[in-house]
Amino acid sequence: MKPNLKILLIEDDDAFAYIIQRTVRKIGEEHSVRHVERISTALQELAADEFDVILTDLTLPDATKLEAIHSLQAFNRDLPVIVLTSMGSQRLSEKALQAGAQDYMVKDLVTPQLLERTLRHAIERQKVVVENTRLIAELETQQKRSEEHTSELQSHLNL
Numbered sequence: 557m558k559p560n561l562k563i564l565l566i567e568d569d570d571a572f573a574y575i576i577q578r579t580v581r582k583i584g585e586e587h588s589v590r591h592v593e594r595i596s597t598a599l600q601e602l603a604a605d606e607f608d609v610i611l612t613d614l615t616l617p618d619a620t621k622l623e624a625i626h627s628l629q630a631f632n633r634d635l636p637v638i639v640l641t642s643m644g645s646q647r648l649s650e651k652a653l654q655a656g657a658q659d660y661m662v663k664d665l666v667t668p669q670l671l672e673r674t675l676r677h678a679i680e681r682q683k684v685v686v687e688n689t690r691l692i693a694e695l696e697t698q699q700k701r702s703e704e705h706t707s708e709l710q711s712h713l714n715l
Contacts, residue, residue: 560586561675564601566612566624567640568593572663576611576640582668583675595619595627602631609679610637614648621648625655633689636682638674640666658682 563580567573573591580587590607592598595618598610612624619627628637639652639660649660658678661670 559584560588561608562606563587563589563675564598564607564610565589565591566593566595566598566610566616567591568613568616572613572640576666576671579666579668579671583672593617595624599627599631602628602635607635609675610635611640612637613640614645614652622651622655625652625657629656634682634686636678638678658685 561584565573565576567576570593577589577591580589590601590605592601593616595612595616598612601607610628612628614621614624616624625637625639628635633656636658637656639649639657640663641649641652641660642663645662652660658681659674661674
């Protein structure tokens with residue numbers, strides 16, 4: 557994991573945001589956390605600065621449930637998103653993963669070790685997703701060229 561992660565924390569509960577910021581400092585004082593309370597503010601921050609990972613609650617003043625994930629994915633599909641969820645939100649957390657989040661953590665169970673592992677794994681998984689997406693696009697381009705070349709060869713043979 558990078559020694560100086562830039563983390564965007566989207567959480568409307570100031571007390572929990574403080575806990576996350578303290579937990580991040582415990583795993584690496586060089587990591588920085590920018591805290592915002594709304595998706596709209598998060599999108600402004602993402603437009604203005606680069607981040608390595610996003611930690612987000614799913615219940616925010618301007619986004620509920622999966623709207624947060626959809627908005628973040630629409631803005632930047634390459635940035636890993638980790639969902640912060642309450643106990644009993646298992647089904648919603650699974651839907652967030654299907655929507656593009658890399659992982660989720662139950663708020664009451666966050667420890668420095670769990671946070672560090674989750675950050676590291678989410679970032680690495682997202683790198684694989686980005687590389688796979690690039691390779692698929694490259695293969696599709698090569699397939700299209702191959703089909704065009706085959707078509708040209710067939711038309712020359714038919715002359």
